[in-house]
Amino acid sequence: MTNRSKGLAGVVAGQTAISEVYGQEGRLVYRGYDIHDLAANTTFEEVAYLLWRGDLPSAAQLAALKAQMAAARELPDGVLKAMRLLPPSAAPMDVLRTVVSRLGIEDPHMTPTPDQAIGLTAKIPTILAAFHRLRQGLEPLPARPDLSHTGNYIYLLTGQEPTPVAAESLGTYFILLADHGFNASTFTARIVTSTASDIYSAVSAGIGALKGPLHGGAPSLVLEMLQAIGTPENAEAWMRNRLKQGPIMGIGHRIYRAEDPRAEILRELSRRVADAQFFHLAWESEQTALRLVHENPRASRMYTNVEFYSAATLHAAGLPPDLFTPSFAASRTAGYTAHILEQVAEHELIRPNSEYIGQVGRKVVPLAERG
Amino acid sequence: MTNRSKGLAGVVAGQTAISEVYGQEGRLVYRGYDIHDLAANTTFEEVAYLLWRGDLPSAAQLAALKAQMAAARELPDGVLKAMRLLPPSAAPMDVLRTVVSRLGIEDPHMTPTPDQAIGLTAKIPTILAAFHRLRQGLEPLPARPDLSHTGNYIYLLTGQEPTPVAAESLGTYFILLADHGFNASTFTARIVTSTASDIYSAVSAGIGALKGPLHGGAPSLVLEMLQAIGTPENAEAWMRNRLKQGPIMGIGHRIYRAEDPRAEILRELSRRVADAQFFHLAWESEQTALRLVHENPRASRMYTNVEFYSAATLHAAGLPPDLFTPSFAASRTAGYTAHILEQVAEHELIRPNSEYIGQVGRKVVPLAERG
Numbered sequence: 001m002t003n004r005s006k007g008l009a010g011v012v013a014g015q016t017a018i019s020e021v022y023g024q025e026g027r028l029v030y031r032g033y034d035i036h037d038l039a040a041n042t043t044f045e046e047v048a049y050l051l052w053r054g055d056l057p058s059a060a061q062l063a064a065l066k067a068q069m070a071a072a073r074e075l076p077d078g079v080l081k082a083m084r085l086l087p088p089s090a091a092p093m094d095v096l097r098t099v100v101s102r103l104g105i106e107d108p109h110m111t112p113t114p115d116q117a118i119g120l121t122a123k124i125p126t127i128l129a130a131f132h133r134l135r136q137g138l139e140p141l142p143a144r145p146d147l148s149h150t151g152n153y154i155y156l157l158t159g160q161e162p163t164p165v166a167a168e169s170l171g172t173y174f175i176l177l178a179d180h181g182f183n184a185s186t187f188t189a190r191i192v193t194s195t196a197s198d199i200y201s202a203v204s205a206g207i208g209a210l211k212g213p214l215h216g217g218a219p220s221l222v223l224e225m226l227q228a229i230g231t232p233e234n235a236e237a238w239m240r241n242r243l244k245q246g247p248i249m250g251i252g253h254r255i256y257r258a259e260d261p262r263a264e265i266l267r268e269l270s271r272r273v274a275d276a277q278f279f280h281l282a283w284e285s286e287q288t289a290l291r292l293v294h295e296n297p298r299a300s301r302m303y304t305n306v307e308f309y310s311a312a313t314l315h316a317a318g319l320p321p322d323l324f325t326p327s328f329a330a331s332r333t334a335g336y337t338a339h340i341l342e343q344v345a346e347h348e349l350i351r352p353n354s355e356y357i358g359q360v361g362r363k364v365v366p367l368a369e370r371g
Numbered sequence: 372m373t374n375r376s377k378g379l380a381g382v383v384a385g386q387t388a389i390s391e392v393y394g395q396e397g398r399l400v401y402r403g404y405d406i407h408d409l410a411a412n413t414t415f416e417e418v419a420y421l422l423w424r425g426d427l428p429s430a431a432q433l434a435a436l437k438a439q440m441a442a443a444r445e446l447p448d449g450v451l452k453a454m455r456l457l458p459p460s461a462a463p464m465d466v467l468r469t470v471v472s473r474l475g476i477e478d479p480h481m482t483p484t485p486d487q488a489i490g491l492t493a494k495i496p497t498i499l500a501a502f503h504r505l506r507q508g509l510e511p512l513p514a515r516p517d518l519s520h521t522g523n524y525i526y527l528l529t530g531q532e533p534t535p536v537a538a539e540s541l542g543t544y545f546i547l548l549a550d551h552g553f554n555a556s557t558f559t560a561r562i563v564t565s566t567a568s569d570i571y572s573a574v575s576a577g578i579g580a581l582k583g584p585l586h587g588g589a590p591s592l593v594l595e596m597l598q599a600i601g602t603p604e605n606a607e608a609w610m611r612n613r614l615k616q617g618p619i620m621g622i623g624h625r626i627y628r629a630e631d632p633r634a635e636i637l638r639e640l641s642r643r644v645a646d647a648q649f650f651h652l653a654w655e656s657e658q659t660a661l662r663l664v665h666e667n668p669r670a671s672r673m674y675t676n677v678e679f680y681s682a683a684t685l686h687a688a689g690l691p692p693d694l695f696t697p698s699f700a701a702s703r704t705a706g707y708t709a710h711i712l713e714q715v716a717e718h719e720l721i722r723p724n725s726e727y728i729g730q731v732g733r734k735v736v737p738l739a740e741r742g
Binding site: 006007008009010011012013014015016017018019020029031032033037038040041042046054056057058059062078081082085086087090091094095097098101102104105106108181182183184185187188191192193194195196197198200201202204205207208209210211212213214215216217254255346348349350351352353354355356357358359360361362363364365366367368370371 | 377378379380381382383384385386387388389390391400402403404408409411412413417425427428429430433449452453456457458461462465466468469472473475476477479552553554555556558559562563564565566567568569571572573575576578579580581582583584585586587588625626717719720721722723724725726727728729730731732733734735736737738739741742
């Protein structure tokens with residue numbers, strides 16, 4: 001037998017120059033820049049440019065990108081018409097996956113291009129906000145070209161100018177979540193691209209993978225957990241009960257063996273922008289969870305993951321819980337499309353082997369003679 | 372660095388009891404049954420049951436499955452309504468990917484079930500046929516519960532009872548293409564499932580991967596090639612010219628180092644069912660291609676792959692070329708869903724590592740100071 005590893009853990013599936021997760025040290029780097037540096041000193045549009053092109057933009061390049069993204073925000077008529085038929089009860093991740101796939105019908109060009117990456121990334125907030133308006137019986141709003149990518153997203157959702165708190169929270173969140181190596185959904189998008197398929201196939205596939213609670217689907221569950229706990233005094237009893245059934249949402253990560261740097265940044269952001277009482281609940285719940293998981297002497301070191309304070313940050317930005325994971329997808333689309341463009345240049349099908357553990361040497365018995 | 376292999380070639384990404392590709396010997400086995408045996412002695416419904424359940428059905432089990440599939444063929448009203456808005460020029464693979472994703476909105480159950488596998492497999496031909504009718508300005512037809520899965524597909528496409536040739540061709544094709552180990556689209560569906568996402572996310576992702584010409588997207592290109600060659604006398608000149616630009620469609624495979632058993636079965640099927648003149652053209656073109664690719668003394672042994680005679684078989688069954696790959700997807704959905712159900716039981720995220728080859732140690736320069 002050849003190389004074998006459960007869930008491909010530790011298997012290097014390819015090369016990338018886009019981002020690196022230093023799991024042992026708890027560092028995340030995009031194109032050589034530390035995530036702390038990017039979160040403190042850049043905007044999402046600059047980070048998206050960095051992921052796509054490899055370098056941060058000049059002022060002129062940034063202005064051109066912002067203009068291109070702003071111009072690409074509106075959805076084709078046929079797509080919006082189809083969205084009007086969606087049931088209001090639809091799960092936003094299902095809507096996003098479907099509408100991204102539907103956009104591919106309008107743009108049949110096969111080999112992914114940078115313009116497609118920019119155009120699709122620009123449209124994701126429009127899709128989510130349009131559906132959020134429609135399900136409330138409201139008309140989708142026209143995009144505001146004067147607002148940033150995340151500022152416009154808040155505007156399209158609410159019809160209000162983004163508050164400074166909401167703008168800062170969502171802008172930082174979008175930077176932090178934009179890429180993360182060969183995570184399951186990005187790897188999915190790369191495999192789809194490796195067959196020489198198109199960018200909408202690849203991104204909608206990634207969104208479908210991100211939906212799963214073992215990947216991107218858990219931040220709203222953290223909020224539900226905090227709401228169920230209610231007050232810090234209840235945290236220990238709630239957590240002890242939860243640990244009998246399974247892991248605690250927002251704690252532990254497949255790659256990090258140190259604190260997830262995104263959790264650290266979002267914790268400090270939440271401390272500043274979230275409601276003080278809510279932050280206190282989140283903080284006490286986190287500390288309790290970390291203490292309890294390490295009571296088991298056989299437990300390896302576990303740390304807070306990005307989802308824990310994603311919930312607090314997105315809640316502070318005014319987003320409804322069922323748009324948490326779709327907003328993760330909106331941010332990660334910059335990363336997906338950067339990886340898709342990188343994969344296009346590889347010209348190599350990703351196709352692993354499997355180990356067959358089934359039966360052998362059977363012969364078909366005629367139907368009438370089967371037991 | 373840990374295990375590293377370009378495109379995961381030779382890397383075992385997981386275990387399966389569903390199918391095995393014996394690449395060196397040119398054998399394909401589903402659940403221990405040789406594909407020749409299954410193609411000669413079973414129907415697609417029996418093979419789907421085998422893939423899902425592990426054993427061939429008894430007569431009573433088969434009757435129950437056929438009834439369940441027949442009852443599940445119709446599309447929900449909202450889905451058909453959305454399909455009426457699709458542009459007639461849409462690529463059928465884009466339509467299929469989108470409508471499968473759209474079906475997920477109607478069935479929000481998260482963990483994939485055998486009933487979902489059966490229901491979704493039953494609906495794929497309905498989706499393709501409904502779109503094929505709508506794009507011609509015709510009304511979709513109600514499904515015919517008295518017809519087999521592939522017989523009903525032909526009926527829904529054409530409004531005619533399937534001819535014996537069409538029924539045999541498509542039935543055999545669906546058996547042969549139903550599964551093939553960890554091919555790129557099946558592996559995509561398994562990764563999506565591994566995040567604990569839903570069956571529609573997984574299958575629509577697989578369809579997006581199958582669309583790529585390096586995977587499932589090439590059979591219509593074989594037909595175009597044969598039509599461009601026109602007559603057997605032109606084959607050599609055409610092929611020599613083509614070889615200057617790239618590989619010949621339908622020749623060579625990532626896994627097989629012997630004849631693809633599916634190609635062998637489809638060649639013999641085509642010999643019987645295809646138009647004699649067309650078969651002669653296909654056969655002469657194939658022999659010419661195999662001779663020319665081996666003129667290069669450094670070429671490894673190359674064989675005809677499944678796509679070459681897929682084109683002839685599906686053409687003989689009366690399918691339009693742009694439904695060749697979607698019909699591949701219709702067949703492979705049995706395999707996708709079997710793998711999805713197997714992956715659900717694994718409870719393990721598939722998440723590889725990547726090798727970072729980008730820059731390190733960069734610091735953000737303020738926007739105004741960038742060159």
